[in-house]
Amino acid sequence: MWNRLSKDEKGFTGLEAAIVLIAFVVVAAVFSYVMLGAGFYTTQKSQEVVHTGVAQASSSIAPSGDVIVRADDDGGNADQITFYITNTAGGTSVDLDKTILTYTDEDDFVTREYMVDSTTTPVTKGPTSIPADGAWGNTYGWVYDGVIVTNDDNLLEKGEKYKVVIDVTQLLATSTAKTLPEVNEQVKIEVKPPEGAVLTLTKSLPAALSADQFYPVY
CATH class of the missing domain: 1.20.5 (Single alpha-helices involved in coiled-coils or other helix-helix interfaces)
Structure with a gap:
């Protein structure tokens, strides 16, 4: 039970x-x-x-055209480097004020951010105009006329090209060696945007540099 x-x-x-x-x-x-x-x-x-x-x-900056160097007054050395940058296809806008430039040669290494001097008045935009001098070594500026480029900031956007002019003498002012690049010397320029891959330009100077002459480098 x-x-x-x-x-x-x-x-x-x-x-x-x-x-x-x-x-x-x-x-x-x-x-x-x-x-x-x-x-x-x-x-x-x-x-x-x-x-x-x-x-x-992915990089938002691409080179446009050749890199041009200018020989100094005595010849044998380069004291200015000029190149153009543009926005890549489908790339986002790049704030150049937040972009860092690095210069390297055989005995110099300099890194600079672009800081516009507030006491300097920017030049009116135009085919040859440039913003106020910054710490990149010299200046960068719009290539197109102000009618086409309507933004008043330093924003690299679609359809724009910027001309970057590096005064190597001024750029190397804080370097230890402070020696201008000479014939056959290799130089490397890195443009580092706040986001995206670094644009690297590695070029070798020609075998001869005549005073005050301009040369494309490869």
């Missing part, structure tokens, strides 16, 4: 079964929500990592 009473489950009502079932459903729902939430969070972070990686790996 005791065995029959201990195994008798007639007292297990439908209400109790419903409570147990609801408990299982609630636990499963909470667990599923936690797992789905973790999955969505991981997916979102993965997308952010991919977008950030693409933005950092």
Whole structure:
């Protein structure tokens, strides 16, 4: 008789079964929500990592045309480097005020950020106009006329070209060696935007430099 009473489950009502079932459903729902939430969070972070990686790996600055050097008054050395930069196809705008320029040759290494002197009045924009002098060594400026370039900031945007003129003598003022690059010497210029890949220009000076003459370098 005791065995029959201990195994008798007639007292297990439908209400109790419903409570147990609801408990299982609630636990499963909470667990599923936690797992789905973790999955969505991981997916979102993965997308952010991919977008950030693409933005950092792709460059928004590209060279436009040759790099030109000017020989100094005595010849044999280069005292000015000129090149043009533009925005890459599909690239984002680049704030040149936040862009860093690095110059390297055989015995000099200089890094400068562009800091416009607040006491200097910028020149009116035009085909040959330039903003106020900055710490890049000399200046950079718009190539197009002010009618075409309507923005008043130093933002390199789609369809624009900027002319960068580096006064090597001024740029090397804080360098230890302070020696101008000479014939056959290799120079490297890095334009480092706040976001995106670095634009690197590595050029070798020609075998001869006549005073005050201009030369394309490769």
